[in-house]
Amino acid sequence: MKPVKLYQLKDYTFATKEAQVDEEGNAHSRILKLQSDYASYGVRRAVEAIILVHEHKHPHVLMFQFGGAYFKLPGDNLSPEEDEIEGLCKSLNKKLGSEAKSVEASSTEKDTNGGKTEMQANEWIIGECISTYYRPNFETFMYPYCPPHISRPKEIKKTFLVHLPDKKILTVPRNMKLIAVPLFELYDNCARYGQQLAALPHLLSRFDFDFVEK
Amino acid sequence: MKPVKLYQLKDYTFATKEAQVDEEGNAHSRILKLQSDYASYGVRRAVEAIILVHEHKHPHVLMFQFGGAYFKLPGDNLSPEEDEIEGLCKSLNKKLGSEAKSVEASSTEKDTNGGKTEMQANEWIIGECISTYYRPNFETFMYPYCPPHISRPKEIKKTFLVHLPDKKILTVPRNMKLIAVPLFELYDNCARYGQQLAALPHLLSRFDFDFVEK
Numbered sequence: 158m159k160p161v162k163l164y165q166l167k168d169y170t171f172a173t174k175e176a177q178v179d180e181e182g183n184a185h186s187r188i189l190k191l192q193s194d195y196a197s198y199g200v201r202r203a204v205e206a207i208i209l210v211h212e213h214k215h216p217h218v219l220m221f222q223f224g225g226a227y228f229k230l231p232g233d234n235l236s237p238e239e240d241e242i243e244g245l246c247k248s249l250n251k252k253l254g255s256e257a258k259s260v261e262a263s264s265t266e267k268d269t270n271g272g273k274t275e276m277q278a279n280e281w282i283i284g285e286c287i288s289t290y291y292r293p294n295f296e297t298f299m300y301p302y303c304p305p306h307i308s309r310p311k312e313i314k315k316t317f318l319v320h321l322p323d324k325k326i327l328t329v330p331r332n333m334k335l336i337a338v339p340l341f342e343l344y345d346n347c348a349r350y351g352q353q354l355a356a357l358p359h360l361l362s363r364f365d366f367d368f369v370e371k
Numbered sequence: 372m373k374p375v376k377l378y379q380l381k382d383y384t385f386a387t388k389e390a391q392v393d394e395e396g397n398a399h400s401r402i403l404k405l406q407s408d409y410a411s412y413g414v415r416r417a418v419e420a421i422i423l424v425h426e427h428k429h430p431h432v433l434m435f436q437f438g439g440a441y442f443k444l445p446g447d448n449l450s451p452e453e454d455e456i457e458g459l460c461k462s463l464n465k466k467l468g469s470e471a472k473s474v475e476a477s478s479t480e481k482d483t484n485g486g487k488t489e490m491q492a493n494e495w496i497i498g499e500c501i502s503t504y505y506r507p508n509f510e511t512f513m514y515p516y517c518p519p520h521i522s523r524p525k526e527i528k529k530t531f532l533v534h535l536p537d538k539k540i541l542t543v544p545r546n547m548k549l550i551a552v553p554l555f556e557l558y559d560n561c562a563r564y565g566q567q568l569a570a571l572p573h574l575l576s577r578f579d580f581d582f583v584e585k
Contacts, residue, residue: 158500213519214519215516215519216516285577286372286577287577288573288576288577289576289577290576300555300558300572301554301558301572301573301575301576302429302430302554302555302558302572302575302576304555305427305428305429305553305555339519340515340516341514341516341518341519344514344515344516345561345566347559352559352573353573356570356573358514358515358516359502359515359566359567359570359573359574360573360574361515361516362502362503362504362515362516363499363500363501363502363503
């Protein structure tokens with residue numbers, strides 16, 4: 158398997174854009190929304206992005222921090238019938254894309270128009286599926302498998318590795334905080350980050366990384 | 372990605388063979404052996420197999436249990452220069468292979484000799500790399516990344532998914548105990564199984580499983 162190229166945090170430009178409604182709300186309102194969505198559309202599908210940079214040749218994961226200690230990967234729920242890759246690109250543009258005229262989201266780097274190799278501002282390269290989580294009930298906990306005796310989960314969430322180009326402008330809503338968390342901070346740290354984020358070091362360990370320093 | 376076919380525990384025949392020296396020994400002697408190997412051959416490489424069956428459509432992982440609470444996936448250290456896949460097959464034959472005349476280990480199902488599709492007793496289909504662990508020092512702990520400031524780990528261990536055929540005889544040394552542990556038992560259970568085994572549910576969540584019931 159080809160090594161995954163990681164670039165340094167300093168290779169990216171972080172800008173801010175208009176505040177967005179914090180859709181996370183509180184746990185109770187999230188569950189109520191899930192219940193009403195489930196009644197209308199069935200099993201909810203969600204997608205999240207694992208976006209990596211490196212500092213001193215150690216991988217760091219980009220994630221949002223809400224309040225003091227609620228952390229979340231960039232991503233969103235999918236509309237019924239929405240394609241996973243397209244939905245994830247759309248969500249990444251909303252959360253991290255520049256505000257310049259939006260271009261069509263694409264899962265592969267476009268290199269067809271006359272040797273134009275530079276990546277469009279709002280394109281994302283969505284890579285490997287890393288994990289899948291199942292929400293068996295209208296509760297906050299999710300598992301990396303569908304528990305026995307649950308014939309139909311309420312939500313299925315997939316995470317994908319997103320390959321950043323060697324430079325990019327990431328534009329963060331003014332009311333949100335994007336942080337880069339090293340793997341050694343996530344490891345064995347369910348207490349702070351929860352089961353899913355604390356498992357990221359394990360999930361990423363199968364990849365060889367090429368730590369590019371410019 | 373194609374679903375991974377899992378068969379039921381009852382589809383496999385478990386036999387016993389002659390006792391083998393328990394190379395695990397105690398933690399102290401393992402570290403002393405690692406130190407002397409490192410001095411002679413450099414970084415140790417090890418490989419382990421994740422072998423799955425299902426019960427009631429829930430994946431179970433086959434592992435050895437030593438004493439009351441030391442669990443280990445089948446696998447072994449590699450000799451210097453030994454190929455990962457060949458080394459893992461050799462180890463699986465030693466630990467789980469039948470004692471019939473050994474046939475050459477192979478990483479892919481042989482289907483070249485006149486439509487002969489049945490798998491040889493001692494062949495194994497080694498699949499995807501699932502995780503990599505690094506031992507930074509001559510200590511018991513390993514991490515799913517090479518920690519910063521460690522230029523040369525002492526040991527690197529890779530785990531691979533091993534695809535079982537729809538039936539097979541697994542022959543276990545008389546002094547060893549092979550058990551099938553459900554994912555829901557491993558999940559969030561570092562206390563009993565340690566970080567690496569407790570992470571298996573996360574690591575396997577990216578696969579779709581086809582639970583075959585005959």
